[in-house]
Amino acid sequence: MSENFADRLTAAIIGKSSQVCVGLDPRLDSIPSVILEEHRPAEGANGCGRSEAAAAIEQFCAGIIEAVAPSVAAVKPQxxxxxxxxxxGIRALRHTCRRAAEAGLLVIADAKRGDIGISAESYSAAFIGRPRGLEGDLDNFGADAMTVNPLFGSDGVEPFIRDCAGYGKGLFVLVRTSNPGASELQALELSGGGTVSDRLAGMVVDWGRDLVGESGYSSIGAVVGATDSSAIGGFREMMPGVFFLLPGYGAQGASAGDVAAAFDSDGLGALVTASRSIIYAGNDASYAEAAAAAAERMRVELWEASH
Amino acid sequence: MSENFADRLTAAIIGKSSQVCVGLDPRLDSIPSVILEEHRPAEGANGCGRSEAAAAIEQFCAGIIEAVAPSVAAVKPQxxxxxxxxxxGIRALRHTCRRAAEAGLLVIADAKRGDIGISAESYSAAFIGRPRGLEGDLDNFGADAMTVNPLFGSDGVEPFIRDCAGYGKGLFVLVRTSNPGASELQALELSGGGTVSDRLAGMVVDWGRDLVGESGYSSIGAVVGATDSSAIGGFREMMPGVFFLLPGYGAQGASAGDVAAAFDSDGLGALVTASRSIIYAGNDASYAEAAAAAAERMRVELWEASH
Structure with a gap:
């Protein structure tokens, strides 16, 4: 487990011939009613309590994990x-992360945490590090990597980087998000040239220098939205050796062609995430089969577009 | 509870003659050993498991809440x-929030969450809104307000604002953080003039327009670090009617004089947070008395400096 994260991710992509990461975003009002019915506490209840809700989303995620495992390299619980x-809910998350690891998938905790000093250390401990002063079962969520928000600057990100170095884990730092409002702040032009996102890109390159693995990629990666396809090539040039995590595929509108510029000539260096278009591909008892088919279709689309 | 949050906060500040918010940042390696000993599972164990750790930090927070309640308007669990x-740990957080509410304190969940769309809705539901499709005990943490990270732009913040409007809750949006690295991104100069933080300040003013209460302040507030005291007056001018939450007092170096510019002429419109200088004022069995004294001292310092 102390192997370099970027190397483990690269091996998983090659092993599966897949650059797909499935986002596990289970929502009570979107998961199949057959699952909800199993956990409905009583006749006539319109909804369920927290425990039943958590059991339902855990069961749903278990079904998705088993279904997509042959076609994907990683999952990204939201x-x-x-x-x-x-x-x-936190217990369901923990079980979900473990189940994915047992299925041979890498787990990227989509936490988007960000804070400073001791608080940043604690968030890192929760997801990729080890809480101080504890004995026993120390690996909280067993994630291989997590997403972080870089608004605080270097001293907010360093505690996470230390745990990546210490435990063979990875980060994906938000550089450019996939939502329309991303432009309001991230695309602002700086007086010294470039945008806020461009500056972040440079910071991510610096932060990752000491964690480059044999694959040529660093364990400190970047989140780059796939929805602005014209920008992806530019970010690729700005961040050589930085693994990209690209949200926005499928339901958010990006296609395999849109993300092609994120990959190197070997089809490596990027992981493309999709959630709704896969996990909600079917919404009845055959939801797992539908998810399996959607994940395999996405795998083939991406692999062919990048090779 | 559907009253305007800024009005409730203003009433709490006037009622307690206090602009103090105590940060509840319990750390296993900092809380008094007398508490840890109570929860140590077995002879000879060097550490404890998760349940014991959570019980210890919950007990510590309960002691702090009871001790500081007479002197402070709010607490801010980290x-x-x-x-x-x-x-x-999440159960301990929930109990801590409830205990603070029962002690008559406002609760600001220092979550610094940020995401888009459905994910932002879900974070908001967890802390200040209501999860969809649930029955029964719906108020998860019972927080009155939470901190949010605005890197995503308007569509990332709007789901939180909707819950503020619907449930009488509040937000504190990160505008300028109190750490040294804040300058790396937040202080960058924009080609259109001003800094990233200045732009965020303008966005916060816009986001809060519809939630201004009788106090003249909006339920959409801003986090403005107290450590750069020369900047506080400028932010005050840029954000009239925006409640400030100022971290950085005490252990991080800021004094009552440093934050004076955050208040209006009535001593209102800002809440100053301190954590370590209060909760770890004593580190033995008398920790609660030491915290009570430190909180009262901070209350008097701020009240006198702003009146």
Whole structure:
């Protein structure tokens, strides 16, 4: 486990012939009703409590993981979808991360955490490091990597980087997000030239210098939205050796052609995420088969567009 | 509870004659050993498991809340300090929030969450809104407000603002953080004039327009670090009617004089947070008395400097 994260990710991509990462964004109002029915507490109840909700999303994620495992390199559980269910939700997240690891998938905790000093250390400990002063079962979520928000600057990101170095883990730092509002702040032009995102790109390159693996990529990667396809090539040039995590494929509108510029000539260096277009490809009892087919289709599309 | 958050906060400040918010940042290696000993599972163990750790930090926070309640308007639990302990940690956070509310304190969840679309909705639901499709005990953490990271732009913040409007809750949006690295990104000069933080300040003013209460302040506030005291007056001018949450007092170096420019002529419109200088004022069995004294001293210092 102390192997370089970028090397482990590269091996997984080559091993599966897949640059696909499935986003696990389970929502109570989107998962198949057959699953909800199993966990509905009583006749006549319109909704369920936190424990039942958490059990339902955990079961749904388990089905998705098993279904997509042959076609994908990694999964990306979205923390926001588990937190509303309190302690049972966090337990469901933990089980989901473990189940994905047991299925041979890399786990990227989509936490988008960001803070300073001791707080940044604690967030890192929760997801990729080890809490101080504890004995026993120390690997909280067992994630291989996590997403972080760089608004705080270097001293906010360094605690995470230290744990990447110490435990063979990885980061994906937000550089350019896939939403329309991203332009309001991230695309602002700086008086010294370039945009806020460009500056972030330079910072990510610096932060990752000491964690470059045998693959030529660093364990400190970047989130680059796939929805602005014209920008991807520019970011690739600015960040050689930086692994890209590209959200925005499928439901958000990006295609295999849109993300082609993110890959190197071997089809490596980038992982493309999709969530809704895969996990909600079917919404009845055959949801897992539908997800498996959608994941395999995406795998083939990306592999062919990049090779 | 559907009253305007800024009005509730203003009433709390006037009622307590206090602009103090105590940061609840419990750390296993900093809390008094008398508390840890109580929760140590077995003879000879060097550390404890997650459940014991969570019980220890919950007990510590309970002692702090009771001790500081007479002198402070609000508490600010730091999510990062609870997450490393998994489900028991989240349970401890929930109990801590409820205990603070029962003690008559406003609760600001220092979550610094940020995401887009459905994920932003889910984070908001976890802390200040209501998860969809659930019945029963819907108020997860019972927070009155939370901190958010605005890197995503308007569509990342809007889901939180909707819940503020719907449930009488508040936000504090990161505009300028208190760490040295803040300058790397937040202080960058834009080609159109001003800095990244200045632009964020303008966005916060816009986001809060519809949630201004009778106090003249909006429920959409701003985090402005107290450590760069020369900048506070400028932010005050840029953001009239925006409640400030100022970290950096005490252990991080800022004094009552440094933050004076954040208040209006009535001593209102800002809440100053301190954590380590209060919660770790004593580190033995009398830690609560030491925290009470430190909180009261800070209350008097701020009240006198702003009146």
């Amino acid at each position: 923390l926001a979808c588990f937190e509303p269910y309190g302690p049972p | 999510l990062a300090c609870f997450e490393p302990y998994g489900p028991p």
